[in-house]
Structure formats: structure tokens, C-alpha cells
Amino acid sequence: MAGMTVQITPLVDALVRNRLAWLASGEDGRPLGTAFLRLPPGGGYADLELDVHPAERRCGVGTSLLQAVVEAAGTRDGLRSLLTQPVREDSPGDLFCAARGLRRVLRLTYTRLPLDGPLPTHADVRGYRLVHWEGTVPGELAATFARSRSAMDDMPMDDADYTPDPWDVDRVHAVADAVSRRGEILCVTAALSDDGEIAGFTELVVPGDGRGDAQHYGTGVLPAHRGHGLARWMKAAQIARVRARFPALAGLLADTADSNAAMRRVNDSLGYVPTHRSLLYQHDLPGPR
Secondary structure (H helix, E strand, C coil), X not given: CCCCCCEXXXXXXXXXXXXXXXXXXXXXXXXXXXXXXXXXXXXXXXXXXXXXXXXXXXXXXXXXXXXXXXXXXXXCCCEEEEEECCEECCCXXXXXXXXXXXXEEEEEEXXXXXXXXXXXXXXXXXXXXXXXXEXXXXXXXXXXXXXXXXXXXXXXXXXXXXCCCCCCHHHHHHHHHHHHHCCCEEEEEEEEECCCCEEEEEEEEXXXXXXXXXXXXEEEECHHHCXXXXXXXXXXXXXXXXXXXXXXXXXXXXXXXXXCHXXXXXXXXXXXXXXXXXXXXXXXXCCCC
């Protein structure tokens, strides 16, 4: 099937704002693959997601989709690069990105904590107290929670052309709403300092039926509050809480940049076990025309 004719059709993604889409199809109209590009509001990098049906790989489908995306991205003012979704190491996606000349910019280690063993121990941190909620943040905590999100702005991203998007209360609510629409449960544990401000947080998304594995979304501690063990305390407390709340839950999943030594130490101390590695690739666009 090498050299097959591939038709690339630009689409309008009605489900996600500021996202472009392409469909690759064969001469007979059957779908072969898709590509999506999420455009940032202020320029910089765009998130690239590209999928080809396993039976249609090595036939030029992915190359045709990537070419269409790159051409479209090149017409966007202020766009510097395309950043892929994580691709599993040594997978077809990894081999494709390397063969097409994209740069490896970040390596991630994926880990899992099985919930059928003893719970990790933890001690309270003086000067702070923990609060927990599911779904949308309580109104009295919304503003401080939005401010606390900047705790992840300096997370290691190695060579990736990554600029964090600003957070506000509307965005906090939008994330919770998106999780809810998928039928999943957003669980948040946060550490409040004596002045009532959130000093750090950790998030976990649980399947709607409370079974299988839950996925960590993010854990962050504001710089002024680091060095007290807040990250481990919050995560250990959250582990105990979700196991009691969802007794059929099998495990917790996390992914951490290899260069994020602090968070890797926390996860190691809690019993998370590595499962595999993934990579982020980047395509750099030409400079201003």
C-alpha cells in the first residue's frame, strides 16, 4: 500500500475552541487518520495530536497529515513551534517523530501506585491545614486556588518551548466542568497556610464508576512554601482519602519529567512504581517571514 493516495481535509473542530483539525482519507473515502492542533491565545507553541489507524501506518498517511499541519501553522503569526502529545518510548509514534526530524525535548517516566497494599504514612505540617473537595472548587477558595496554580509554572520542561497559560477563576471552573462532562470525578487536596491562602495542591481524576486506575493531573507548591514536605503530605492524605472514598479503585497513575527530581523523590517515597517512559517531540517553525 506504499504510495497510496491520501486525501487531507481540513475540518472545523466544534467541540474545542481554538483547535484546528484534519482528516486523512483514502481514495474510497475511508478514514485513515486525524490530526489536531490547539492554538494558544497569545502565540508561542501549539499542541499537536496526530493519530493514524494501525492498519494504515507506513503508507505516508502520517507524513501527509504532518505536512498539512506544519503548512497551516506556518501561516499563524506568533507561532514558534509545535509540541506533540507524549508518545511512548520505542512505539510507532516515537519512531515516526524521530524519522520526520522532530526533536526530543522532554522525557517522562510514568508510574503507578497499587492500592491493594499498606497506605503510605504521613505527618501533619505545622502552620498548614488540608482541605479537600470534589468537582468545582468551593466559592470561598476559588480566587486563592486560581492564584496557587502558578506553583506549576516553573516545573522542569527541559528543551520544550513551553510557556504556561495564565490561570483565573473562569479557567479553574472550566477544567472542573470538562472533567465532569466526561463523567469523571475531580478530587483536589490543598494545603492552606495560616493566612488562609492556598500554598499548594494536588489533583486526581477518578473514573466515574470508581474502578480501575485514577490519574494524577498536577501537584504544585508555591515557592515561598517549599521545603516543608507539603507535596508529600498532600499526596499521602489524598491517597488515604480516595481509597476510603472509592474502595474499588485499583491504582493511581502519575507521569513526571525525568528532570523533576523533587517530585520523583516524593512519588518514590510514596511507593509509586515505574511502568514505562514517554517522550515529547517538538517541531520548530521558521522565524518571522
